Structure formats: structure tokens, C-alpha cells
Amino acid sequence: MPYRPTAKTQARRTERRSALLKTALAIVTCEGFQALTINRLAxxxxxxxxxxxxxFESKAQLCSEVFRLATEKEVEKVRAASFPEQPAHCRKRLANAVTTFAERAILGGRLAYALIAEPVNPMVEQERLTYRRAYADIFEQLIEEAVTKKQFPPQTAHVSAAALVGILSEALVAPLARGIPITDHNNLVKAIKQFCLRAVAG
Amino acid sequence: MPYRPTAKTQARRTERRSALLKTALAIVTCEGFQALTINRLAxxxxxxxxxxxxxFESKAQLCSEVFRLATEKEVEKVRAASFPEQPAHCRKRLANAVTTFAERAILGGRLAYALIAEPVNPMVEQERLTYRRAYADIFEQLIEEAVTKKQFPPQTAHVSAAALVGILSEALVAPLARGIPITDHNNLVKAIKQFCLRAVAG
DNA sequence: TAAAGAAATGAATCAGGATTCATACTTTCA
DNA sequence: TGAAAGTATGAATCCTGATTCATTTCTTTA
Structure with a gap:
């Protein structure tokens, strides 16, 4: 009874799979989800x-994985900024988290638009929901901690957290969606940061 | 040379057109843009x-008009709250504008989700951009006035305005998108209002 | 090397809707 | 009323991509 998959073929399989994901991500990064078709990827x-x-099971699954691949690192950075090793005042931590998000999104350019705002089919939208939720959860935890420590004024943490996600999305991506290139990164980031701090930290 | 369209036929035509729009809007209101197909509408x-x-030229045009139909009144209400006949403190006006938006969105239910967050094809997305822009413009004008009058702290008005749109979208619709019905209207609206006021009016 | 199971191939198929168009029906007015 | 022009019909067509599957090509092991 000859041939059963061996370690070597397994390895190749795994490798090829992740190569496919990388290629798919490259397409999305340059041209958005709209450009990611099975034929093109092939x-x-x-x-x-x-x-x-x-x-991949289906295109839906492929898209989800691409989305996650693009996203995981971003979320991690924001989480790290929100809950650093070194203890820090919550206000400072929030400022770092927001700045991290904003700066990375601006550098990401087309990809940020794809992840945040590009019109996508429902399956990708579902993944996007998860992604926004991930940010909201981080913010919510931070805000709750801060309110408990009386570092932020009392507020409904989950509303504030969702609101922060909204602020970041809209303030960063609205210009991109309109095709206006962001020219003055630093001031934009500064304005967003100040807005968020006023809103949450008072 | 018999028959040219007459006032009567013209009238019927106009009437039927707007009846079609109303029917289309009803479909979107119940089941979203995803349910609006030419066959179904017919x-x-x-x-x-x-x-x-x-x-209608095309489905794209139809969708755009439906979107506008659903939207115009909403935008007007928010504008009216922002720039009332009776003079009022900007803080109060902003509060009213935000509350107006939020309450109407909550009452709107499924329609609000369709307008703000449902995944739609690019042509509708374009219209949605215009719609968000309309709100942002109102907010921007109000904020600028308030900053000039020293009623709000100095800030980058167009960033704050976009941020407000983001807050309202995300805080209201994120729950809907997740299928969580909004149970406690009043507290939600209150939380959003307070958040916005802290953010913009300090 | 041969047999057998795994993988890859890519043209054909399928799916869901938008859009068209030859045909039939209405309205107008001389 | 009948010819001319406008309007409505809805089955057929078109489009865009995802998905399938019979066939071919690899890999492995006896």
C-alpha cells in the first residue's frame, strides 16, 4: 500500500499555504479585497x-484568514501600548495606544483602507467586525481600569470604547476614502490624540 | 402626428417613479440593501x-436615490438641531444634534444599520460617503463657530467633526451589527451625548 | 519499477442578479 | 376609428466570479 503523505510533503503543503496567504495579502495591500479573486491569486x-x-475551503475562508493575517500584528501593537510592561498612567497609555493605531494606519495606506473601510462582501465584513471588536475590547479594559483608579472620569466604558474605534476609523480613513492623501501626518495624529484624550480622560 | 405625452401621462409617470422609490425604501427598511433586487422590486x-x-438608468442609480431619500430628512433634522432658529449656546446645540441623530437612528432600527454599516456595493458606498460628509460638514461648521466664540476649546474642527461621525456610527451601530438589540435606549443616548460633549466641548 | 494514493490541473459548470429587446398593449389625436 | 408614438412585458441573455471534477502528474513504498 504505497504512498502516504510524509513529513516532507506536509511541510511543503504548509509552506505553500502560507505562501498563498502572503500572495493574497500582497494583492489586498496593493489593490484591496475587491481585487482578490481566486483566478488572480492562482x-x-x-x-x-x-x-x-x-x-482553502472557500473564498470566504481565504478572505477571513487574509484579514486576520493583516490584522493580528496591528492589534497586538495596540494592546502592547495599552498594557505596557512598565507601569504608566492610564492617560499616557491611552495616548500611546491611539497614536500607535493612527501612525500605523497612515503608514499602511491602502491596506488600512481595505481593513477599515473598503466595501467588502459580508463574509469579510464579519471578520472586520471581529477586528473592531478586538480594539474595542482593549480600549474598554483600559478605560475600566482608569475609571476604577479615578484617573478618568466616570463613563460607560463600552460606549467609550466603541466610540474610540469609531473616531479612529472615521478620522483616519474618511480622507483616504475620499481619495485625499493625508499630507500632514503629524498634525493629524496629534489632533486625533487630543480629541481622544479630551473625550475619555477629560 | 398622433400622441405626444400629455400632462396626465407625465403626472402618472412621476407618481409611479416615486411610488417605486417608496417601495424600494420599504424593502431596504425591512431587510437592507442586500434584499433590494430589481426583480423583487418589480x-x-x-x-x-x-x-x-x-x-431608472440602472440599479446603481436606483440605490443612490433610495439612499438619498432615506437620508435627506435625517440630515435636515440634525442640521436644524445644530442651527436652530432660537439662538442657543453651542454646547446645547451640539447636544441636541447628537441626541437627534442617536434617537432617530435607534428608532430607525434596521434602516439605520443599512444606512450606516451594512455592506453594500461600491455605488451605494459612494452615496454613503456623501451622507457622512453631510453630517461632518454640519458638525464642522458648528465646532468652528463655537471655537471662534470661545465656547469650545481650540481644536482641529474637521478632525473633530469626522470623529463625531465615527462615534455616532460605531457606538450606535456596532451593537446592531452584532445583532445585539439595543435595550436601554435612554442610557445609551445619554452615554453617547456625554462622550461627545466631553470630547468636543471639553 | 509498478501500483496506489495524493495533488494539481484548468476547462466547464454553476449561481445570482442585472440588463436587454422583440413583442404586445395604451394613449393620443386627426 | 386608425395610424403613430409611447409604455410595459418578462423570458432570454449577459456578466462576473466562485466552484467542481474528470483527467493528468507526482510521490511513496514494496
Whole structure:
């Protein structure tokens, strides 16, 4: 009974899968989810259309994974800024978290737009929800801690957290969506930071 | 040379067009843009598929008009709250504007979600951009006035305005998008209002 | 090397809607 | 009333991509 998958083939399989994800992410980074089709991905990866389906259940699943791949690192950075090793005043931590998000989004450019605002099909939208939720959870935890410590004024933490996500999305991406390039990064980030601090930390 | 359209037929035409819009809006209100198809609209309106195209260039145009129809009144209400007949302190005006938006969105329910957050095709997304922009413009004008009058602290008005739009969208619609019905209207609106006032009016 | 299971191939198929168009019906007015 | 022009019909067509699957190509092991 010859041939069963071996470590070597398994490895190749795994590798190819992540190569596919990387290629897909590259497409999304340059041209958004709208440009990510199975045919295009296959062509760019140099394999046949049908082969994609050996690696991914469906396009929906592929998109979700691409979204997560693009997102995980970002969320981690914001979490790290919000809950640093070194103890710090909550106000400072919030400022860092917001700045981290904003600066990375601006550097990300087209990708940030794809993740935050590009019109996408429902399955990707679902993933986006999860992503926003991840940020909101971080902010909520931070705000609750700060309110308990009397560092922030009393407020409804989950509303404030959602609001912060909204602020960041809209203030950063509205210009991108309108095709206005962000020219003055520093001032924009500063304005957003100040707004968030006033809103949450009083 | 018999028959040219007459006032009567013109009137019927106009009437039927707006009836179509109303029917389309009803569909969107109940089930979102995703449910608005030409076939369905035709069936509900009791006319043939092709006839729709006698009244609307394309589905894109139809959607845009539906969006506008749903939106115009809302924007007007917020504008009226922001710039009332009776002079009022800017803080109060902002509070009213925000409350107006929030309460109407909550009452709107499914429609609010469709207008603010439902995944839609690019043409509707374009209209949505215009809609957000309309709110942002109102807020921006109000904030600028308030800053000039020293009623609000100095800030970058257009960033604050975009941020307000973001807050309202996310704080109101994030729960809806997750399918969580909003149970405690009053507290939610209050929390949002307080957040906005802290953020903008200090 | 041969047999057998795994993987890859890519043209064909499917799906969901928008859009078209040849045909039939209405309205106007001489 | 009948010819001319406008309007409505809805089945057929088109479009865009995702998804399938019969066939071919690899890999492995006896």
C-alpha cells in the first residue's frame, strides 16, 4: 500500500499555504479585497485555479484568514501600548495606544483602507467586525481600569470604547476614502490624540 | 402626428417613479440593501422587471436615490438641531444634534444599520460617503463657530467633526451589527451625548 | 519499477442578479 | 376609428466570479 503523505510533503503543503496567504495579502495591500479573486491569486501564485481549493475551503475562508493575517500584528501593537510592561498612567497609555493605531494606519495606506473601510462582501465584513471588536475590547479594559483608579472620569466604558474605534476609523480613513492623501501626518495624529484624550480622560 | 405625452401621462409617470422609490425604501427598511433586487422590486410594485429600467438608468442609480431619500430628512433634522432658529449656546446645540441623530437612528432600527454599516456595493458606498460628509460638514461648521466664540476649546474642527461621525456610527451601530438589540435606549443616548460633549466641548 | 494514493490541473459548470429587446398593449389625436 | 408614438412585458441573455471534477502528474513504498 504505497504512498502516504510524509513529513516532507506536509511541510511543503504548509509552506505553500502560507505562501498563498502572503500572495493574497500582497494583492489586498496593493489593490484591496475587491481585487482578490481566486483566478488572480492562482495566476500570481503560479498554480491552477482548482488548487486553491485544496488549501482553502472557500473564498470566504481565504478572505477571513487574509484579514486576520493583516490584522493580528496591528492589534497586538495596540494592546502592547495599552498594557505596557512598565507601569504608566492610564492617560499616557491611552495616548500611546491611539497614536500607535493612527501612525500605523497612515503608514499602511491602502491596506488600512481595505481593513477599515473598503466595501467588502459580508463574509469579510464579519471578520472586520471581529477586528473592531478586538480594539474595542482593549480600549474598554483600559478605560475600566482608569475609571476604577479615578484617573478618568466616570463613563460607560463600552460606549467609550466603541466610540474610540469609531473616531479612529472615521478620522483616519474618511480622507483616504475620499481619495485625499493625508499630507500632514503629524498634525493629524496629534489632533486625533487630543480629541481622544479630551473625550475619555477629560 | 398622433400622441405626444400629455400632462396626465407625465403626472402618472412621476407618481409611479416615486411610488417605486417608496417601495424600494420599504424593502431596504425591512431587510437592507442586500434584499433590494430589481426583480423583487418589480414584483412588489406589481410591474414587469424591464419597466423598472424605464424609470431608472440602472440599479446603481436606483440605490443612490433610495439612499438619498432615506437620508435627506435625517440630515435636515440634525442640521436644524445644530442651527436652530432660537439662538442657543453651542454646547446645547451640539447636544441636541447628537441626541437627534442617536434617537432617530435607534428608532430607525434596521434602516439605520443599512444606512450606516451594512455592506453594500461600491455605488451605494459612494452615496454613503456623501451622507457622512453631510453630517461632518454640519458638525464642522458648528465646532468652528463655537471655537471662534470661545465656547469650545481650540481644536482641529474637521478632525473633530469626522470623529463625531465615527462615534455616532460605531457606538450606535456596532451593537446592531452584532445583532445585539439595543435595550436601554435612554442610557445609551445619554452615554453617547456625554462622550461627545466631553470630547468636543471639553 | 509498478501500483496506489495524493495533488494539481484548468476547462466547464454553476449561481445570482442585472440588463436587454422583440413583442404586445395604451394613449393620443386627426 | 386608425395610424403613430409611447409604455410595459418578462423570458432570454449577459456578466462576473466562485466552484467542481474528470483527467493528468507526482510521490511513496514494496
Amino acid at each position: 495566476k500570481e501564485a503560479g498554480i491552477a485555479t482548482g488548487t486553491i481549493y485544496k488549501y | 414584483k412588489e410594485a406589481g410591474i414587469a422587471t424591464g419597466t423598472i429600467y424605464k424609470y
